């Protein structure tokens with residue numbers, strides 16, 4: 001075995017190992033199953049970035065650790081070897097190589113992350129989002145837009161429907177959801193699948209964070225700073241809402257549920273719970 005390896009030129013071995021490493025990293029990134037189910041329109045965009053970063057991370061990790069382990073074994077001290085190591089001072093091509101490669105990788109990751117952030121709506125000025133017309137917003141307050149505020153290339157036919165406004169109040173230690181068009185206050189967030197939801201988040205006391213892992217959304221909720229967050233749920237189901245900002249002794253129990261329902265079922269829920277006087 002050893003004699004076989006010796007007879008193959010080192011450059012070829014390195015090339016083949018490098019190719020195996022890159023292909024293995026790409027495969028790992030494509031097949032990794034660490035994320036929960038993606039239940040919003042926004043999720044595939046986020047997952048794409050995660051896969052690319054995971055591929056790069058795998059390649060770097062296996063490459064660096066592999067080289068380290070190989071060197072530990074290959075260049076270990078042999079019995080009877082009492083001499084000094086080889087005296088080497090600098091290696092310009094190697095130094096250029098290990099500076100240039102990370103620089104290119106980081107530059108790429110930076111541009112790519114920026115692009116994903118933009119596609120998720122992170123760079124969108126609020127006045128272009130079309131939901132500054134929410135009836136209850138006090139216009140002289142400064143309003144912030146969270147990532148996910150909706151520039152993902154919507155291909156859903158239902159996107160033509162007007163977004164559903166919901167006011168979210170975060171307090172120690174609960175989320176409250178108010179549906180201004182039906183006068184419902186609920187401890188659970190009910191939303192229809194395939195329709196954009198516009199959340200207006202406000203905190204009553206300290207900083208909280210509204211996190212729905214299945215939607216790939218996490219938004220800080222800061223007292224005195226109303227924040228808009230839009231998303232389009234796609235997959236019916238029940239998903240956890242978690243407060244992701246340490247907010248006090250019971251922070252760990254500050255959880256709720258978002259229930260994504262088929263539009264008819266959601267309309268029924270809205271009608272059943274509405275506190276508006278029924279129209280004649």
Ligand SMILES: [Cu+2]
Nearest residue numbers: 208243247254
């Ligand atoms: Cu909290």
